[in-house]
Amino acid sequence: MDEETRLIRTGASSTASAKTVNPLIQRGSTVLMPDAASLYDDDQINYGITGLASPAALQTALAELEGASNVTLYPSGLAAITGALLAVLKAGDEILVVDSAYKPTRRFCDRLLGRFGVATTYYDPALTSDQLMALASARTRLILLETPGSLTFDMQDIPAIAAAAKARGILTLIDNTWAAGLYFKPLTHGVTLSVQALTKYVGGHSDCFMGSVATCDPTIAKALDDAMWDIGWSVSADDAYTMLRGLRTMATRLPRHHENGLAVARWLQQRPEVARVLHPALPDDPGHVLWKRDFTGACGLFGVVLKPAPEKAVHAFLNALRLFGLGFSWGGYESLAIHCDPQLHSRSFPVELEGPLLRLHIGLEAPADLIIDLERGFAALNSQA
Ligand SMILES: Cc1ncc(COP(=O)(O)O)c(C=O)c1O
Structure with a gap:
């Protein structure tokens, strides 16, 4: 072979030569498939956007932290919130959003969800679960919670709200960044979607953005996974590695x-x-x-x-x-x-x-x-x- 070809092919083996403590940082857009039939086999990873070694390791670790069956990763905490909402809402839905939600969450609801026919009603964080449910209509699809709330640190009765919402077939999503997935376990309290800005305590060193959405509901998990493909989000192998490193401590x-x-x-x-x-x-x-x-x-x-x-x-x-x-x-x-x-x-x-x-x-x-x-x-x- 010509030197041009040899320089392209040499050293391309991806076989790890030694076992390390941490997962590989596997950078890749192209995934090489073993044979022609595999190219269209949806059960195999065939595209780097779905995440290779380090994002997969981070998803496993976060599922352990959250007590979740499925974790999806997003390029920022805000993208995790907006990504989860886009995955489960449709035109004509209404959502109830706590008034002390992270301000950019409101901006997304007001500017983008509104344009796509989803109506947002803000509620006072001081409402009891009964008072909150009284605001729900037949079109209410989701309640967005954050506790303690941003800036004013108001607490809400999450187990009561989650149970009342579930009884009415309404999904619950919590921004659980304050508790970092460690000090509060939303999924065990009946919340459908637990969202975290990993940028904060999981990363822990103010040098990397990422967000996660965790769930135990298989239908919601499929909607989240499908939306990853529909919209095209991806996180880098290096950032996933950085987050995993933060999570260890x-x-x-x-x-x-x-x-x-x-x-x-x-x-x-x-x-x-x-x-x-x-x-x-x-x-x-x-x-x-x-x-x-x-x-x-x-x-x-x-x-x-x-x-x-x-x-x-x-x-x-x-x-x-x-x-x-x-x-x-x-x-x-x-x-x-x-x-x-x-x-x-x-x-x-x-x-x-x-x-x-x-x-x-x-x-x-x-x-x-x-x-x-x-x-x-x-x-x-x-x-x-
Ligand atoms: C409560 C809360 N949720 C979400 C976010 C968004 O995280 P990111 O900066 O990764 O988009 C922040 C950021 O400050 C936050 O305070």
Whole structure:
């Protein structure tokens, strides 16, 4: 053979030469089939888009975490939410969405689902399951839950809502990113679809996007798998490997986020500038009873309601922080802070807060150092108040 041909064929064997701890990062769009009949055999993997070694290993591990029979992977957490909705909804359906859902979830419902004939009704997270079911009509296909809710950390009675919805033939989908699939098990509580932004705690290092949808329902699992092909989502082998690597230490990292978060939250409760801390693991939080009943731990994300202060004082607080980064995508090993008021305007139900709302993500740093940083923030806030 000519050198051109030899250089194309040489070294192409994919046989692994040694057994490693972790799965192969198998990069591939083309999958070579053993014979002509296999090309159209749907029981064989014949295209790289369905995911090769590392995505398959991640799916197996996430199914174990979630207690699921099927897990689908998406290029981001938001894509997992929108992907699950696209897989199970059709024109003419209605959905009920908790008002404290992640804001881009609302944007998808309002802008895209609306255009395709799916109507969204937002509901107050404080509703009981009976009050919520009273909003459902014959066209209601799905209830979208998120608990604790984004920014306001409201708790909902998920087992009661899941049971009531099931009795009416309504699907339930929960954004379970806060509990990371570890501290709350939606599928064992009767929820149909458990969604996670793996970008947060599973990845754990603020360097990779991915989302997952887990289910135990075979019909829903088929709809999710079909939609992967219909729409053409795929995740890269490298990103799946990165997520799997994060998952290995998640159960070791999360208890530290829990402890550090509570230590900082308790300290904040004593500060004269703070009206309230929104953290369901604190005994005086309105959601504590539900959290204690259904969850086995807390992550590092919570809200801080300040006493009334001008916007410039809130900005001064954030700008004075040196350890806390100012950024949105939480769940990494590092601490973050944002102010939330610009995001609350899109809610359908008024959020009654005493003053400006901050959201903190407490990372794996020593709480004492984080507290010194927050003291710096309060000094700056007070200088502007
Ligand atoms: C509760 C929640 N769900 C989903 C997402 C979306 O995740 P991603 O950034 O991977 O799209 C986020 C991101 O901040 C989130 O906070």
